[in-house]
Amino acid sequence: MRKLIAFNNVSLDGYFVDANGDMSWAHRPDAEWNSFAGENASGGGTLLFGRKTYELMASYWPTPMAMQNDPVVAEGMNNFSKVVFSRTMGEASWKNTRLVNGDLASEVRKMKNEPGEGMAILGSGTIVAQLAQEGLIDEYQIAVIPVVLGAGRTMFEGIKHRLNLTLKKTRAFANGNVVLWYEPIR
16 A cells, blocks of 8 residues: 655644745755755655645746756656646646546545555645545654744644644754654554
8 A cells, every 4th residue: 555645844833834825934945954855855656736736836846947956856846746636727737747636535545555656745735634634644744944924824724623643753954944754543
């Protein structure tokens, strides 16, 4: 069975996007953090997105600026297999992307049972909340960024019942970021 990971940056006050839907506050590059991001971007697997995150990612990673600023991550992002879940998009033109407009949970259950490498959700708070509610996420990787936003959206917005997690490991970075790895208690 394929493993599904949710990776998100969150502010100290718990938001993954600010009040305007922006995530640029999460980019605090330094050599150690860039190396970590490059390691994660060099693996295989499938990326899962909701429409908003897909549009944001697709507007940046295939550009010459992304290749100049972060070639390792850009190469991975562009070459990974990607699935975008949307009921409103007509097509997904970013390389290696498949558009799915059917039932999210059913499609992810099917994908988890297919052979292949793991899957990761990046951003896409609505997708994270829906799949968390269904018990389909195997691991949460949460990068806590040392910034307070004051308002925004949480990645678990809309959860209707408590989600109990257990901490598996942590890693602190020189730039102040801390990554927390959690698994659901089943």
